[in-house]
Amino acid sequence: MRIEKAEVIVTSPDRNFVTLKLTTDDGLTGLGDATLNGRELAVASYLSEHVVPLLIGRDAAQIEDTWQFLYRSAYWRRGPVTMASIAAVDMALWDIKGKAAGMPVYQLLGGASRDRMMAYGHASGKELPELFDSIRHHQELGYRSIRVQTGVPGLESIYGIASNKGLPGNEGVRYDHEPAQRGALPAQEDWDTRSYLRHVPTVFEAVRNEFGPEMPLLHDGHHRMTPLQAAKLGKSLEPYDLFWLEDCTPAENQEGLRLVRQHTTTPLAIGEIFNTVWDFQSLIKEQLIDYVRAASTHFGGISPLKKVMDYAAMYQIRSGFHGPTDISPVGFAAQLHVGLAIHNYGIQEYMQHGDKTNAVFEQAMTFADGYLHPGNKPGLGVELDTDEAGKYPYETAYLPYNRLADGTVHDW
Numbered sequence: 001m002r003i004e005k006a007e008v009i010v011t012s013p014d015r016n017f018v019t020l021k022l023t024t025d026d027g028l029t030g031l032g033d034a035t036l037n038g039r040e041l042a043v044a045s046y047l048s049e050h051v052v053p054l055l056i057g058r059d060a061a062q063i064e065d066t067w068q069f070l071y072r073s074a075y076w077r078r079g080p081v082t083m084a085s086i087a088a089v090d091m092a093l094w095d096i097k098g099k100a101a102g103m104p105v106y107q108l109l110g111g112a113s114r115d116r117m118m119a120y121g122h123a124s125g126k127e128l129p130e131l132f133d134s135i136r137h138h139q140e141l142g143y144r145s146i147r148v149q150t151g152v153p154g155l156e157s158i159y160g161i162a163s164n165k166g167l168p169g170n171e172g173v174r175y176d177h178e179p180a181q182r183g184a185l186p187a188q189e190d191w192d193t194r195s196y197l198r199h200v201p202t203v204f205e206a207v208r209n210e211f212g213p214e215m216p217l218l219h220d221g222h223h224r225m226t227p228l229q230a231a232k233l234g235k236s237l238e239p240y241d242l243f244w245l246e247d248c249t250p251a252e253n254q255e256g257l258r259l260v261r262q263h264t265t266t267p268l269a270i271g272e273i274f275n276t277v278w279d280f281q282s283l284i285k286e287q288l289i290d291y292v293r294a295a296s297t298h299f300g301g302i303s304p305l306k307k308v309m310d311y312a313a314m315y316q317i318r319s320g321f322h323g324p325t326d327i328s329p330v331g332f333a334a335q336l337h338v339g340l341a342i343h344n345y346g347i348q349e350y351m352q353h354g355d356k357t358n359a360v361f362e363q364a365m366t367f368a369d370g371y372l373h374p375g376n377k378p379g380l381g382v383e384l385d386t387d388e389a390g391k392y393p394y395e396t397a398y399l400p401y402n403r404l405a406d407g408t409v410h411d412w
């Protein structure tokens with residue numbers, strides 16, 4: 001079973017996606033997701049120029065060997081562009097192995113450890129009434145766990161708030177389908193950490209008063225705080241019993257998490273921008289986090305995701321894989337198979353793709369009653385309709401960024 005063909009497909013149905021499609025000499029195909037939001041063409045080029053030529057003729061059965069070959073032979077290790085490219089190859093080879101075996105990938109990873117997987121959705125609102133409506137809307141869609149993001153008094157627009165959409169230049173674009181904005185330049189937003197720290201606990205108090213103590217609530221700090229500010233927020237949110245506080249600090253400074261940890265029992269989730277198992281090494285060993293936020297697509301694929309979760313299991317740390325719409329249905333399926341198989345599954349973020357995306361990617365995955373399942377088709381359970389994909393050429397789109405009142409660029 002040799003790799004005969006490797007194609008890099010860039011398509012932009014509701015947003016940009018980069019997909020690798022491998023075909024073997026016995027006619028099996030495998031798909032891998034290599035989408036890197038806002039830097040898509042760098043990965044497409046890394047794949048076409050430097051990876052595709054290395055794949056032709058290789059044994060498609062050798063997943064681990066191919067992963068190690070791509071990781072080590074390049075000499076230049078890690079980094080999002082490299083790791084998204086390796087991820088796509090890894091996923092496509094697992095897809096092929098599943099199809100060759102006639103089994104869904106989760107069976108090859110040890111079989112299902114549960115019947116279904118709890119998901120959470122993104123509710124947001126600039127003001128409370130809008131936020132409550134958004135929470136109710138997510139409950140109607142079936143979600144039982146909900147991430148809550150709020151506007152902050154005095155700030156015009158904040159990343160992650162759905163009502164920012166519809167602003168000039170961005171009319172008619174749904175936030176959940178495309179948080180990035182199409183256009184030549186990233187949009188500029190404003191930020192003030194002190195107002196945010198004062199306001200957020202009042203919002204969670206109001207949400208608990210309105211919706212009761214039962215519903216798991218999550219919040220994303222999006223790397224905006226210092227360790228001391230994060231400690232303060234974690235502490236002030238303790239009465240509202242969060243499922244987790246995500247990316248409370250920019251976690252390149254891993255020691256900073258020790259300080260946060262000493263001050264709060266609010267559970268912490270980190271790692272959506274991490275690329276490798278090694279990025280989690282001290283966070284897991286020192287038990288500084290509770291949930292691993294890695295995404296198969298940005299983490300080198302299924303193989304390393306399974307490894308980091310087995311390592312995390314030794315410390316009772318669970319999964320909370322990144323699941324925004326910039327993970328394509330292929331990358332999403334890949335991590336659903338891992339999530340179903342591992343014992344230490346926690347929760348899965350699930351922002352729903354738009355109709356055009358779902359027409360390009362045919363999916364076996366199901367979402368019912370707040371729970372996900374990857375389906376039982378052999379492989380990953382996703383097929384790409386090339387005719388549909390061909391209708392949507394790449395469009396430049398960038399995530400927004402932040403400046404403070406004095407003009408300083410801040411973490412957004």
Ligand code: EZ4
Nearest residue numbers: 037179220222272324325326
């Ligand atoms: O900003 O996926 O938790 N989810 C998030 C996402 C990320 C985008 C970046 O590409 O923080 O909205």
Ligand code: CO
Nearest residue numbers: 220246247272
């Ligand atoms: Co996040």
